[in-house]
Amino acid sequence: MRKVVMAVLGLLLVTVPATARIVPFPSEFKTQSIETNGTSLYVRVGGKGPAVLLLHGFGDTGDMWAPLAAKLMKDHTVIVPDLRGMGLSAHPDTGYTKKNQALDLAGILDHLKIDKVDLVTHDIGNMVGYAFVAQYRDRVTRWAVIDAPLPGIGDWDNIIRLPLLWHFNFRGPDMERLVAGRERIYLDRFWNELSANPKHIDEATREHYAKLYARPHAMHDAFEQFAAFNQDAADNKEFLAKGGKLAMPVLALGGDKSFGTAQADDLRFVATDVSAGIIPDSGHWIMDENPDVTIKLVTDFLAK
Numbered sequence: 327m328r329k330v331v332m333a334v335l336g337l338l339l340v341t342v343p344a345t346a347r348i349v350p351f352p353s354e355f356k357t358q359s360i361e362t363n364g365t366s367l368y369v370r371v372g373g374k375g376p377a378v379l380l381l382h383g384f385g386d387t388g389d390m391w392a393p394l395a396a397k398l399m400k401d402h403t404v405i406v407p408d409l410r411g412m413g414l415s416a417h418p419d420t421g422y423t424k425k426n427q428a429l430d431l432a433g434i435l436d437h438l439k440i441d442k443v444d445l446v447t448h449d450i451g452n453m454v455g456y457a458f459v460a461q462y463r464d465r466v467t468r469w470a471v472i473d474a475p476l477p478g479i480g481d482w483d484n485i486i487r488l489p490l491l492w493h494f495n496f497r498g499p500d501m502e503r504l505v506a507g508r509e510r511i512y513l514d515r516f517w518n519e520l521s522a523n524p525k526h527i528d529e530a531t532r533e534h535y536a537k538l539y540a541r542p543h544a545m546h547d548a549f550e551q552f553a554a555f556n557q558d559a560a561d562n563k564e565f566l567a568k569g570g571k572l573a574m575p576v577l578a579l580g581g582d583k584s585f586g587t588a589q590a591d592d593l594r595f596v597a598t599d600v601s602a603g604i605i606p607d608s609g610h611w612i613m614d615e616n617p618d619v620t621i622k623l624v625t626d627f628l629a630k
Contacts, residue, residue, distance in 0.1 A: 347531045347614055351392045351406075352399060360407075362433025365421065368414035369434055370406040373399030376467075377440045378628060379431065380406045383449020383474060384548055385516050387413030387538055390613045394446070394621050398628070405443070407434055409454060411547025413538055422550040424450075424477075425561045428458035432465075441465060444628050448472040448612065450551050453558060456596065459572055460565035470577040470624050471593060473585045473610050478559025479566070480592040486555075490519065497549035505545055510536035512545075521609040522583035531614060562596075572597040577627040581608035581615065601627075 355372030370388060378398055380391040388406040395404045408415040410427050421427070431454070435443065445466050447455035452474045459466045475485050486494055493516075505512045513536055517527040539545055576597040580589035582604050590602030603623045608615040 347528050348389060348534045349392050352396050354399065355395070355404075355406075359416075360434050360437050362431075362437065363421070363426070363429040365410055365418045365430065366416040367410065367430055367434060368408045370395070371403070371438065373402050373404045375401045375403055376444065377403045377405060377435075377442065378444040378446060379435070380404065381431075381445070381447040381451030381455050382409065382412075383447075383451045384412075384551060385513055385611075386449070386535060386613075389413070389534070390448070391446075393613065393617050394624060397621055397625055402444075402628070403440070405434065405438065405440070407431070409450065409551075411550065412544065417543035417547050422547070422554045423561065424453040424457040424554065424558045425461070427454045428461050431458050432462060435465070442467055445469040446472075446624055446628075449474045449610070453477060456562065457558070457565070459574075460562075460569055460596075463569070463572065463574075466574055468575045468577075468628065468630075469572075469597075470579065470627055471589070472579045472612055472620070473581050473589060473605075475585075475592055476562055476596065477555045478562040480595045481588075482559060494552050494555060497553050502546055502549065507540075509540040509545060513539060517611065520584065521611050522581065522607055522615055523609075526608075526615040527611055528614075566596055573599065575627075575630070576600045577603060577623070579603045579605055579612070579620070579623055581605045581610055581612055583607075583609045585610075603627075 351370055355370045357370050359366045360369050382388050382390050388408045391406050395406055398404050410430055411417050442465050445455050452471050456476050475482055518524040521527055576593055578590035578593040578600055580586040587602055590600050593600045605612050605616050605619050612620045
């Protein structure tokens with residue numbers, strides 16, 4: 327009997343993660359809802375020192391940044407919002423162009439009485455981040471941008487034709503009806519197909535984000551992020567034509583099984599001082615697949 331019990335326990339140890347990847351922010355972080363640009367964003371703030379703003383993307387919320395925030399708070403004031411219509415932020419019907427969401431961020435910084443920030447972004451956060459930098463160049467000292475393209479920039483017209491990115495045009499009331507109540511199934515597709523190894527995104531992480539994206543209006547608003555891409559592309563081209571390339575230091579990081587060095591190639595269309603970095607053994611989900619290397623690359627860059 328003892329052998330049977332030990333065998334079952336051994337099987338559980340193999341098949342069930344020992345710890346969840348989703349970790350809470352340090353207790354020193356305070357949360358608040360900040361009214362900005364006609365909506366309300368859920369924001370986490372902690373630490374002391376020069377400010378750094380962390381922006382998440384689709385399939386995540388600001389929760390993805392907790393391990394990085396715990397490191398940065400030792401010598402930075404760390405600001406982590408959930409983007410408009412995502413996570414625990416409010417769900418307005420409109421305003422999902424990245425140009426407009428940049429105004430959301432400016433309002434947060436004004437509320438916190440913070441003038442300048444370092445910027446760290448991932449996925450759709452990259453797009454909101456570029457719109458923010460392009461409109462508020464004097465407020466960003468350096469930018470770490472991770473594993474996603476910018477609408478209308480570089481090889482965008484070919485990128486959007488990739489079969490892997492069919493979801494860019496998957497939206498509308500019928501699509502929302504198909505996904506309603508099946509958010510976990512829809513999100514599993516992203517975690518499985520855009521990772522180097524689907525096992526790197528554990529069950530606790532999947533359940534955590536699936537519950538957030540199953541909240542009322544959450545998936546509709548996520549689709550709206552993609553629906554704005556055509557306007558985002560036009561806005562980005564105008565930012566570049568009128569303002570020229572960015573001058574601040576930019577670190578472009580790509581997962582070695584995802585954007586890789588193409589991330590830096592893309593950013594060189596909009597910035598003059600771009601350094602490249604690769605996150606090994608990682609697809610798109612860098613903070614789940616290789617958080618240690620991601621944190622090291624970002625913190626080293628911000629410390630320069």
